[in-house]
Amino acid sequence: MAGLLVSTPATAKPLDKGHFHDVFTSDVYDCAGIPAQDEGDVSGNFLFNQRGGSRHPFPYYRESVHGTVVSTNLDTGGTYTNVFTGNSKDQTIVDNGDGTITITVFASGGSRYYDQDGTLVLKDPGEVRFAFDVDYNGTPGNPEDDVEVPDSFRIVRDSTGRNDLEGRDFCEDLAEFTT
Secondary structure (H helix, E strand, O other): OHHHOOOOOOOOOOOEEEEEEEEEEOOOEEEOOEEEEEEEEEEEEEEEEEOOHHHOOOEEEEEEEEEEEEEEEOOOOOEEEEEEEEEEEEEEEEEOOOOEEEEEEEEEEEEEEEOOOOOEEEEOOEEEEEEEEEEOOOOOOOHHHOEEOOOOOEEEEOOOOOOOOOOOOHHHHHHHHOO
């Protein structure tokens, strides 16, 4: 009977976790000659957690975000709406042995864009993998003093899925979909 009893490890407390909700209205801006303004409602959750115990001292981050941003053409009153969701998580963290680490991130999600009549006009779902380097300043378990290494961001795997936005200009789309 004693051989059947298994000890359950204690659950580690996250380094940081939380929820956020932001509702905003931008200042009026010039979008290629069109006066425009954005209103948004964005929510999400994040978790910064130690994985792998003491053998792996670097904390992992994950985040999920969803929201809506409505861009208004102030000349016409028409709107161009982006409804989006995104999830990202640190997939791997590699110690480079020189005081830096390389973090590879897996991100997935999508955006759906609607014209002023509420008709779906563009979609951009998919996933991407990217990496960047971080100088952890001699404290691998403490992200407070970490600094991203300049110019270290790189795409590891190009975006999959449909990429309706590729090669498009936002201001041209605002003009097209709000008149």
